[in-house]
Amino acid sequence: MIRVESLTKVFRRPHTFSGPLGPLRTLLTRRYDERTAVDGVSFEISAGEIVGYLGPNGAGKSTTVKMLTGILTPTSGLIEVDGRVPWRDREANARAVGVVFGQRSQLWWDLPLIDSLRLVGDLYDVPAARFAGSLRRMCDLLGLDDFLQTPVRQLSLGQRMRGDLAAAMLYDPPILYLDEPTVGLDVMAKQAVREFIAETNRLGRTTVVLTTHDLADVEALCERIILIDKGRVLYDGGIDDLVTAYAPPRRLVVELADDETRTFEIAAGRPIPELIAQVAAEHPIRDLSIREPDLEGVITRIYAESER
Amino acid sequence: MIRPLAGMARVGMRFQFAYRSDVIMSVVALVAQVFLLRMVWTSLYSGRESDPRGLTLEALLAYLSLANLQAFVTTPIIPMIAHFRIRTGTVFFDLSRPTGYLPQMAAFQAGHTAGGLLMLAPAIPVVLLVGTITPTEHPIGYAATLALGYVISVMMSLLICVIGFWTLETGAISLLYRLVSHFFAGTMVPLSFFPGALGVLADALPFKYMGYVPAAVYVGQLSGGQIGRAVAVEIGWIAALAGVLWAIWRRAHHKVVIQGG
Amino acid sequence: MAEVVRALRLYWRLQRAAMRGALQYRLNLVIGIAAGVAYQGSGFAFVWVVMHTFPAVGGWSLREIAFLYGMRLTAHALYVLPFSSLIGLDWLVREGELDRVLLRPLNPLVQIMAKRLGVGQLGDLLAGLVLLVVALPPLGPASILFCLAAVVGGALVEAAVSLALASLALRTWNTLGVRAFADDLFSKFGSYPMSVFGGAAQWALTFVLPVAFVAYVPASVLLDRTGELNVPAPVAYGSPLLGVALFALAYRIWSRQLRHYQSTGT
Ligand SMILES: Nc1ncnc2c1ncn2[C@@H]1O[C@H](COP(=O)(O)OP(=O)(O)O)[C@@H](O)[C@H]1O
Ligand SMILES: [Mg+2]
Numbered sequence: 001m002i003r004v005e006s007l008t009k010v011f012r013r014p015h016t017f018s019g020p021l022g023p024l025r026t027l028l029t030r031r032y033d034e035r036t037a038v039d040g041v042s043f044e045i046s047a048g049e050i051v052g053y054l055g056p057n058g059a060g061k062s063t064t065v066k067m068l069t070g071i072l073t074p075t076s077g078l079i080e081v082d083g084r085v086p087w088r089d090r091e092a093n094a095r096a097v098g099v100v101f102g103q104r105s106q107l108w109w110d111l112p113l114i115d116s117l118r119l120v121g122d123l124y125d126v127p128a129a130r131f132a133g134s135l136r137r138m139c140d141l142l143g144l145d146d147f148l149q150t151p152v153r154q155l156s157l158g159q160r161m162r163g164d165l166a167a168a169m170l171y172d173p174p175i176l177y178l179d180e181p182t183v184g185l186d187v188m189a190k191q192a193v194r195e196f197i198a199e200t201n202r203l204g205r206t207t208v209v210l211t212t213h214d215l216a217d218v219e220a221l222c223e224r225i226i227l228i229d230k231g232r233v234l235y236d237g238g239i240d241d242l243v244t245a246y247a248p249p250r251r252l253v254v255e256l257a258d259d260e261t262r263t264f265e266i267a268a269g270r271p272i273p274e275l276i277a278q279v280a281a282e283h284p285i286r287d288l289s290i291r292e293p294d295l296e297g298v299i300t301r302i303y304a305e306s307e308r
Numbered sequence: 309m310i311r312p313l314a315g316m317a318r319v320g321m322r323f324q325f326a327y328r329s330d331v332i333m334s335v336v337a338l339v340a341q342v343f344l345l346r347m348v349w350t351s352l353y354s355g356r357e358s359d360p361r362g363l364t365l366e367a368l369l370a371y372l373s374l375a376n377l378q379a380f381v382t383t384p385i386i387p388m389i390a391h392f393r394i395r396t397g398t399v400f401f402d403l404s405r406p407t408g409y410l411p412q413m414a415a416f417q418a419g420h421t422a423g424g425l426l427m428l429a430p431a432i433p434v435v436l437l438v439g440t441i442t443p444t445e446h447p448i449g450y451a452a453t454l455a456l457g458y459v460i461s462v463m464m465s466l467l468i469c470v471i472g473f474w475t476l477e478t479g480a481i482s483l484l485y486r487l488v489s490h491f492f493a494g495t496m497v498p499l500s501f502f503p504g505a506l507g508v509l510a511d512a513l514p515f516k517y518m519g520y521v522p523a524a525v526y527v528g529q530l531s532g533g534q535i536g537r538a539v540a541v542e543i544g545w546i547a548a549l550a551g552v553l554w555a556i557w558r559r560a561h562h563k564v565v566i567q568g569g
Numbered sequence: 570m571a572e573v574v575r576a577l578r579l580y581w582r583l584q585r586a587a588m589r590g591a592l593q594y595r596l597n598l599v600i601g602i603a604a605g606v607a608y609q610g611s612g613f614a615f616v617w618v619v620m621h622t623f624p625a626v627g628g629w630s631l632r633e634i635a636f637l638y639g640m641r642l643t644a645h646a647l648y649v650l651p652f653s654s655l656i657g658l659d660w661l662v663r664e665g666e667l668d669r670v671l672l673r674p675l676n677p678l679v680q681i682m683a684k685r686l687g688v689g690q691l692g693d694l695l696a697g698l699v700l701l702v703v704a705l706p707p708l709g710p711a712s713i714l715f716c717l718a719a720v721v722g723g724a725l726v727e728a729a730v731s732l733a734l735a736s737l738a739l740r741t742w743n744t745l746g747v748r749a750f751a752d753d754l755f756s757k758f759g760s761y762p763m764s765v766f767g768g769a770a771q772w773a774l775t776f777v778l779p780v781a782f783v784a785y786v787p788a789s790v791l792l793d794r795t796g797e798l799n800v801p802a803p804v805a806y807g808s809p810l811l812g813v814a815l816f817a818l819a820y821r822i823w824s825r826q827l828r829h830y831q832s833t834g835t
Contacts, residue, residue: 013831066668069671072832073828092674104665104668106672110589111589123673333746333749333750334749341753347766348765481600483601484607487604487608487611488607488611491607497618501618
């Protein structure tokens with residue numbers, strides 16, 4: 001469905017000089033600052049997958065999504081989405097994808113939500129009958145009925161995000177890009193968004209690329225993640241594999257009689273009862289627990305390793 | 309009392325520099341405008357024996373260049389600023405400062421004007437050359453009428469700022485004001501050319517003190533007792549505007565406080 | 570063809586939505602129209618005041634000048650009415666609004682044009698048409714057709730310059746000042762017989778920035794004054810076509826620059 005090969009994006013900006021004559025120098029000299037936002041990224045995503053595209057701030061996630069949608073032209077490399085090159089065939093590509101940017105609404109700010117949805121229906125040539133059906137489904141899935149008539153600028157962030165999701169899926173695109181859709185939302189709203197994504201994927205076999213740095217999103221939705229940092233792919237594969245491959249060892253946490261807590265690493269392959277017995281022989285234990293490694297720990301470790 | 313106002317003036321000046329590329333283009337546009345007027349008027353005058361309204365072509369060109377320079381430097385900025393700050397609610401910071409709101413705005417405008425003068429400095433010789441301006445015989449009269457005219461201009465701008473507290477939208481009003489004031493200031497035609505009722509209207513409005521009156525004093529079209537009378541009327545306008553501003557401000561301030569509460 | 574019909578239909582839908590949004594700021598809308606009329610009005614008021622004292626400018630009578638002015642104003646209004654939102658392009662780029670536009674399956678320029686209707690310019694159109702009709706010299710049917718074509722061509726000339734300059738905003742250049750200046754030249758210098766400005770300026774206003782082709786050149790044709798022009802008469806007769814050619818060129822520049830659009834950092 002989506003094929004990306006050695007994708008690279010270099011941003012070029014005229015170098016800005018400081019000082020009183022700075023602007024003039026900026027205008028006259030042809031010096032540029034270059035910044036490589038995406039640096040040789042390759043991956044393939046098949047139909048119906050939900051992939052978490054993960055990375056810290058400034059990793060190049062949004063830039064990748066913008067190239068996938070055809071907003072930006074890649075500096076080099078290849079993108080194919082459903083057999084099309086997005087930037088060359090932008091309009092055809094636009095019909096096949098729904099996009100939500102968590103930071104910026106795609107809705108018409110001054111108009112009631114319903115007007116925005118109608119306009120989206122018009123822009124994507126959705127026939128009236130199908131539009132009514134889609135709208136009904138969106139309202140049910142996302143609970144839009146309460147604020148359909150409210151101007152978008154008066155919606156809460158959670159409501160607005162639900163409106164954006166509806167606008168992105170109204171025309172049933174086979175592909176959905178979500179760029180930090182849960183950023184700034186409260187727990188309830190986050191949950192609603194996640195449920196909607198899961199439901200859309202289950203019902204319509206929609207391919208979803210989900211950009212986030214909220215690991216809870218990923219754990220709730222994705223089987224596969226692509227981890228990037230500084231524009232490069234650090235890991236691409238299943239979450240479970242990631243945890244096994246990179247997991248820090250499990251830990252045994254014991255509470256001693258004198259209120260002291262100590263942790264012991266459980267080396268791979270060593271039977272736990274044996275370790276407990278050994279610890280118990282040396283210390284008076286009051287309580288003990290085994291701590292499983294979590295995704296967060298795993299990812300922190302990968303980033304730390306890539307720094308070196 | 310003085311320190312915050314000086315700060316405000318500095319901000320106004322910096323504002324001018326922040327948009328310098330736009331300002332530079334508008335300086336170029338100013339030079340083009342002076343050139344246009346020069347060519348058009350030269351063509352109009354060609355082949356005429358007597359000078360209409362007793363104004364020689366040289367005096368007329370000098371007049372137009374001056375009037376345009378003056379209008380450029382004194383371009384009101386505070387209605388825009390006030391509009392923006394009222395809409396975004398940041399006006400509350402201005403209102404909560406111990407120095408009054410109107411003095412702050414006036415200081416901002418003064419800083420902006422000073423910045424404009426600095427930016428304009430390189431263009432002044434060009435304008436003087438294109439406009440063939442020679443030294444005046446009434447330097448004191450020119451300085452006096454211009455300074456008082458500037459005060460009137462700032463007070464009118466303040467009036468528009470205050471109106472913004474009611475309408476909350478002064479973007480279009482200030483544009484309209486700018487156009488009307490430029491036209492009636494006589495930046496394209498001296499007011500003495502305005503025919504009939506238009507001439508009477510232009511003469512009655514205060515806009516002429518920002519352009520026509522000082523420039524006409526400079527080129528000698530107004531002289532002697534006329535200068536004295538102009539200064540007196542300017543002082544009268546300032547007093548009247550001060551009264552109006554004071555009255556309206558009291559109400560506007562009240563309105564803002566209610567809105568905020 | 571079906572594409573064009575679809576684009577027009579969507580243009581209209583989007584435009585209506587934009588108007589509904591703008592109607593929430595009614596007072597500003599009304600004053601905006603007044604300001605538009607005042608701006609163009611003060612330009613003509615200048616001519617009127619001057620002609621009160623002087624019978625002719627560069628050998629042109631008040632009536633001829635009024636006709637020239639009418640042609641220029643009508644052309645200008647025909648350009649601004651659909652293209653007024655181009656003025657805000659710098660802002661659209663800086664605020665990332667263009668991302669939104671590029672996500673939709675519709676020509677980006679059509680979407681941008683549909684963001685706003687230059688209602689303020691309705692006053693210009695009216696004023697221009699009135700001047701044009703009042704000052705219209707006795708013309709045959711062929712000349713009337715030429716006049717209509719010339720007004721549309723003039724609108725396209727202005728639109729072309731505006732679009733080409735605005736394209737630079739896609740590279741995050743600050744184009745506002747330059748565009749305001751070009752606009753100023755069009756509206757201030759376009760309404761006079763160019764011969765007034767002298768050889769060099771006339772040359773620049775013909776061949777560097779094609780201000781002359783908006784109204785002066787075609788008006789000279791209609792007023793039988795092609796002898797004064799600095800272009801050969803056949804070129805003057807073909808002037809309406811220049812607008813089409815320039816606009817096509819400007820559209821190519823625009824499309825190329827769109828490829829270089831860099832979006833915003835967030
Ligand atoms: N339009 C742009 N111009 C210049 N630099 C940009 C632009 N967009 C993004 N960048 C830079 O590219 C890098 C990646 O940005 P982005 O893709 O937005 O990161 P993410 O979405 O992962 O936080 C950042 O360093 C950012 O500053
Ligand atoms: Mg991002």
